[in-house]
Amino acid sequence: MNFLRILQTALRALRRNVMRSILTTLGIIIGVAAVIAMMEIGNGSAAAIAKTISSMGANNVLVFPGMQQMGGVSFGSGSNITLTPQDADAIARDCPSVLYIAPTVRSKVQIVYGGMNYLPDTVVGSTPAYLDVRGWQTMAAGDMFTDSDVRAAAKVCVIGQTVAKQLFPNETPVGKEIRVKNIPFKVLGVLRSKGANMMGSDQDDILVVPWTTVKFRISGTSSSVGNQSAASSSSSAVNSLKNLYPQSTVSLYPSVSALQQADTPVSVRFINVDSFLAAARSTEEIKPAMKQISQLLRERHRLGPEEPDDFTIRDLTEFTNALSDTTTKMTNLLLTVAAISLVVGGVGIMNIMLVSVTERTREIGLRMAVGARTGDILWQFLVEAIVLCLLGGATGIALGRGTSMLVAYTLGWPTQISVIAIVAAIVVSASVGIIFGFYPAWKASNLDPIDALRYE
Amino acid sequence: MDVTPSNLIELHDIHKTYHVGELDVPVLKGITLNVPRGQMVALMGASGSGKSTLMNILGCLDHATSGRYMLDGEDVSQLSVNQRAMVRNKKIGFVFQSFNLLARTSALENVMMPLSYTAQHMSRAEQTERATELLERVGLADRLDHAPSKLSGGQQQRVAIARALVNNPPLLFADEPTGNLDSRTSEEVLQMFQKINEEQKITIILVTHDPEVTAHAKRVIHIKDGIIETGVYDSQHEGAMPPIARRVGQGAT
Numbered sequence: 001m002n003f004l005r006i007l008q009t010a011l012r013a014l015r016r017n018v019m020r021s022i023l024t025t026l027g028i029i030i031g032v033a034a035v036i037a038m039m040e041i042g043n044g045s046a047a048a049i050a051k052t053i054s055s056m057g058a059n060n061v062l063v064f065p066g067m068q069q070m071g072g073v074s075f076g077s078g079s080n081i082t083l084t085p086q087d088a089d090a091i092a093r094d095c096p097s098v099l100y101i102a103p104t105v106r107s108k109v110q111i112v113y114g115g116m117n118y119l120p121d122t123v124v125g126s127t128p129a130y131l132d133v134r135g136w137q138t139m140a141a142g143d144m145f146t147d148s149d150v151r152a153a154a155k156v157c158v159i160g161q162t163v164a165k166q167l168f169p170n171e172t173p174v175g176k177e178i179r180v181k182n183i184p185f186k187v188l189g190v191l192r193s194k195g196a197n198m199m200g201s202d203q204d205d206i207l208v209v210p211w212t213t214v215k216f217r218i219s220g221t222s223s224s225v226g227n228q229s230a231a232s233s234s235s236s237a238v239n240s241l242k243n244l245y246p247q248s249t250v251s252l253y254p255s256v257s258a259l260q261q262a263d264t265p266v267s268v269r270f271i272n273v274d275s276f277l278a279a280a281r282s283t284e285e286i287k288p289a290m291k292q293i294s295q296l297l298r299e300r301h302r303l304g305p306e307e308p309d310d311f312t313i314r315d316l317t318e319f320t321n322a323l324s325d326t327t328t329k330m331t332n333l334l335l336t337v338a339a340i341s342l343v344v345g346g347v348g349i350m351n352i353m354l355v356s357v358t359e360r361t362r363e364i365g366l367r368m369a370v371g372a373r374t375g376d377i378l379w380q381f382l383v384e385a386i387v388l389c390l391l392g393g394a395t396g397i398a399l400g401r402g403t404s405m406l407v408a409y410t411l412g413w414p415t416q417i418s419v420i421a422i423v424a425a426i427v428v429s430a431s432v433g434i435i436f437g438f439y440p441a442w443k444a445s446n447l448d449p450i451d452a453l454r455y456e
Numbered sequence: 457m458d459v460t461p462s463n464l465i466e467l468h469d470i471h472k473t474y475h476v477g478e479l480d481v482p483v484l485k486g487i488t489l490n491v492p493r494g495q496m497v498a499l500m501g502a503s504g505s506g507k508s509t510l511m512n513i514l515g516c517l518d519h520a521t522s523g524r525y526m527l528d529g530e531d532v533s534q535l536s537v538n539q540r541a542m543v544r545n546k547k548i549g550f551v552f553q554s555f556n557l558l559a560r561t562s563a564l565e566n567v568m569m570p571l572s573y574t575a576q577h578m579s580r581a582e583q584t585e586r587a588t589e590l591l592e593r594v595g596l597a598d599r600l601d602h603a604p605s606k607l608s609g610g611q612q613q614r615v616a617i618a619r620a621l622v623n624n625p626p627l628l629f630a631d632e633p634t635g636n637l638d639s640r641t642s643e644e645v646l647q648m649f650q651k652i653n654e655e656q657k658i659t660i661i662l663v664t665h666d667p668e669v670t671a672h673a674k675r676v677i678h679i680k681d682g683i684i685e686t687g688v689y690d691s692q693h694e695g696a697m698p699p700i701a702r703r704v705g706q707g708a709t
Binding site for chain 1: 512515517518537538541542544545546550552554556558559560561565569570572573574619623
């Protein structure tokens with residue numbers, strides 16, 4: 001008896017009792033639907049979290065200068081001035097795991113346009129790579145400033161959506177001039193909206209200018225307020241370009257006299273930046289990137305083996321892990337419940353199959369009398385159970401997809417189709433059919449045809 | 457098979473003993489019986505006589521404790537369960553007292569059912585053709601799509617006969633075929649058996665206790681206490697009937 005005939009026989013038997021077949025398989029339908037819906041909703045939440053994290057910048061690594069201590073007074077993390085733009089260039093060149101790196105300088109300044117003024121949350125000086133690191137390449141309008149603008153400390157900027165709304169309620173910002181500390185800045189572009197970050201602060205409340213411009217035209221010092229004294233004693237002395245109206249050419253590097261050069265073969269006076277924002281090539285490469293940056297900076301800062309790092313490197317993995325852990329746990333919990341309902345569904349199928357075998361004892365006897373072998377009977381009932389389970393599985397998949405789509409539509413929860421869940425549902429429902437269908441089928445095939453024919 | 461033996465059934469000293477707890481209960485105590493091809497035999501006996509046990513052995517549903525059973529030239533006394541299933545499929549058709557049709561299944565599919573266990577392949581169209589032909593022969597050409605619940609008792613039994621014949625078996629068993637039918641339909645069914653026997657030379661064994669049924673048989677075998685009382689085949693007895701059966705048979709027609 002070939003497989004097609006067994007399948008036909010099984011389908012015909014199931015069709016003889018449509019209502020009961022549907023009720024029998026209801027357990028499997030609900031179980032599979034629950035698994036599919038849970039997986040899709042769980043996946044959707046995980047994807048939404050990943051998206052939130054990547055809006056802060058995917059695979060980001062932050063490098064801060066170390067802590068400065070002076071006369072027993074600690075100035076806190078980031079108070080030292082050890083990071084130079086040359087460090088950033090070296091990292092970009094020599095660290096294979098780093099995809100982008102942007103030196104950043106921060107400031108807090110008021111900006112003015114026409115009769116309006118506004119104090120952005122963040123004024124950041126950086127390079128065009130800043131947008132690559134933040135995953136912010138596409139602009140809402142206009143363009144990002146260029147590397148040559150950075151070299152020239154050009155008076156150009158791009159603004160975030162919030163700043164644009166505040167200063168240009170009824171105008172197009174691109175091409176307009178805003179004033180920062182009385183210096184006119186040309187607005188080159190408007191950034192795409194990014195929304196709030198996980199801490200709730202508005203990422204669109206931002207003004208991005210070339211870091212040289214911040215350094216030499218706006219603040220002139222590191223914005224680290226903790227070391228005002230250090231800044232005034234060291235960096236402001238070095239950064240002699242701290243004037244509102246600089247000469248026609250801007251030198252990025254402080255001029256070094258011959259005597260100074262002779263005294264200090266290594267340049268100890270340099271232009272520092274507040275921090276580096278780097279992006280690793282992938283999530284897996286965050287750790288190698290951190291290691292490479294650390295090694296390179298130690299080398300460049302000439303730190304001996306015993307000396308502690310004069311910088312700090314941080315990443316966002318802790319943050320990511322904490323969030324995805326929660327979703328994973330919830331999804332697993334719900335999956336367990338769904339799996340239990342699948343088992344209950346399987347027991348239901350076994351129950352009905354046993355009833356069916358008893359009820360159809362005469363039929364089994366007849367089939368045996370006309371030549372069905374034990375294997376034929378075994379297969380007939382097993383295939384009936386498997387077909388029931390697979391049909392239940394298929395219906396369950398459709399129902400689960402429908403549910404998750406309904407949830408996405410009505411509650412606005414993010415959902416995502418899960419191929420693994422669908423494959424698993426098919427495999428599991430077939431296995432449930434085999435496992436729970438085998439005993440009734442075995443019982444049917446072991447009937448004695450004489451007794452079965454006489455069964456009342 | 458090169459040589460077709462003249463006897464379809466040859467039983468030689470068949471014994472059947474059931475074990476009930478510690479006790480051995482002998483039911484058949486040495487049955488020797490030959491049934492030639494194309495004969496219509498009635499198997500009679502009171503309940504407890506061993507009639508049913510003999511029928512089960514003859515129908516290859518059970519095997520004898522000892523003795524030899526040759527069916528169509530093949531020794532079937534020592535076959536396994538599945539081998540016996542194949543013998544039943546190919547060589548034996550069954551008609552039961554309670555019809556045993558599949559509920560909620562059309563007459564046509566009921567007749568086709570045994571074909572699904574046949575080794576040789578028949579296409580769906582061939583199967584349908586064969587089943588339709590048989591249902592026409594039993595006079596149900598206009599009832600092909602009817603489920604058993606839509607058929608009368610006589611019609612149901614005729615579907616069962618068509619089902620028994622679908623694999624073209626040389627032997628047909630009828631276990632109390634008229635037990636659930638009224639006398640008029642009983643007569644129709646029995647005449648159908650006679651027709652099949654005469655036209656297709658199919659050997660028919662009717663198991664019954666109804667004298668009216670035995671009246672249609674060419675030969676009657678009586679079983680009592682596990683042995684055959686009368687009817688050991690002898691060519692001289694062909695056509696002979698016990699007087700009572702003859703009388704009842706004539707009265708019915």
